[in-house]
Amino acid sequence: LAIELAGSVPMVWGAGVVGPVSAYRFACQLAENAKTPCVQGALPEAHHNQVVAFESALLSGDDGDFFRDRVDEPESTRLRLVVVHDDDGDDESKQRVSASVELAEAHALAVSRLTSSGTSAVERLASLVGLIDYATVYVALGAGVDPTPIAPIDELKSALRRESGALP
Secondary structure (H helix, E strand, O other): OHHHHOOEEEEEEEEOOOHHHHHHHHHHHHHHHHOOOOEEEEOOHHHHOHHHHHHOHHHHOOOOOOOOOOOOOOOOOEEEEEEEEOOOOOHHHHHHHHHHHHHHHHOOOEEEEEEOOOOOHHHHHHHHHHHHHHHHHHHHHHOOOOOOOOHHHHHHHHHHHHHHOOOO
16 A cells, blocks of 8 residues: 555545545545645545545646656656445445546546455444554655654644743
8 A cells, every 4th residue: 555655646435334534544544654645535425525626637637638758757656546445334435435436547547446344334444544554654655754753743732832822
């Protein structure tokens, strides 16, 4: 999963009962551990607004010039859809996941699918969060980023303490 995410801007959509919670966790962990941005959404709401980003020329790197010389061009950042599917047996969720994957692939976007395992909601959540947490650390390590420093968080806390009149 970390290798799939390398060099991409992930758009993580959660489906099912705990899928949206897991997708939110994914976005937070990517930001904190790998210091990388991520767009997060929940199905079905993401189908009403975020899906239009599939057409973003900004993230596709395609300027329409098929014949241009690409030898010296740096590889462009690509949008990648990551579907975090809580397989809780809901048929509507399964249909939305399938439709999301088909549409992303039709727009030449790479797709990663994570599916929960377990019977209870807590087991399914744990199966997703464990994978997500490890993957975000490996994304950081693969990019040469130390996942432990959180200087911007510390700076923000200091600024908030100063603003409130508390001692630093």
